[in-house]
Amino acid sequence: MSEAIIFILVFLIWIICCFAVLVAIGLYILRAVAFQKLLRKYNYRKSWMAWIPYAQYYALADAAAEGRPTMKLFSADCPVWWFKFWYIITNVAAYLPFVGPVAIFIFKMFFLGSVYRTIYARVEGRTLGSRTALGFFSAIIGLIPIIKFLHYDSSKIAGCEEKKPAEEAVPVPLIEAVKAPAQEAPVSEAQAQAAPVQAAPVSEAQAPEAPEATGNAAPEEEKSEE
Numbered sequence: 001m002s003e004a005i006i007f008i009l010v011f012l013i014w015i016i017c018c019f020a021v022l023v024a025i026g027l028y029i030l031r032a033v034a035f036q037k038l039l040r041k042y043n044y045r046k047s048w049m050a051w052i053p054y055a056q057y058y059a060l061a062d063a064a065a066e067g068r069p070t071m072k073l074f075s076a077d078c079p080v081w082w083f084k085f086w087y088i089i090t091n092v093a094a095y096l097p098f099v100g101p102v103a104i105f106i107f108k109m110f111f112l113g114s115v116y117r118t119i120y121a122r123v124e125g126r127t128l129g130s131r132t133a134l135g136f137f138s139a140i141i142g143l144i145p146i147i148k149f150l151h152y153d154s155s156k157i158a159g160c161e162e163k164k165p166a167e168e169a170v171p172v173p174l175i176e177a178v179k180a181p182a183q184e185a186p187v188s189e190a191q192a193q194a195a196p197v198q199a200a201p202v203s204e205a206q207a208p209e210a211p212e213a214t215g216n217a218a219p220e221e222e223k224s225e226e
Contacts, residue, residue, distance in 0.1 A: 041157055108139050
């Protein structure tokens, strides 16, 4: 085999690996966007967890539970933390030969599939039984939940709207105290005696009239000077 053929094969393998990495990054971004859209539809406050590996599974299960302590696995009620942390068991099982791949497949299909079917039933207004098969297939084929979550509209799910805090009512006595006019403090007898007496203003009608000057006053003054 010539060096040219080896170089071409190595170059083709490098191109395929780069293309596979770009596709994986693109699918991860698309998956994170779809998960974040669904979490916002649930009005989940930590929707940013959709961008963190494994934390996105926790956020999906937490949003799907809607505060309930249990979730349905087929017809049995199981603790909700099983659905939040199932991936820890699969990571441990990955080191087990032969049994590891089977355990990963079973745990992922049952627990993640149950979360998906709960979400589908809640958003689409269907029963859990009618979404069981689709939920389990979604856990195996990762493109199914991405397409469905992106297809959903952006409206909030009924019962998951953000509740605004009620305005604090002002107590009635406080309102009456604000509206009531200010009352003057009582004055003691000592203060009343010490206070200066102010003269009452005299009106123009009560003021004494000044005497009118007569015309004889000037001649009398002249005679006296003489």
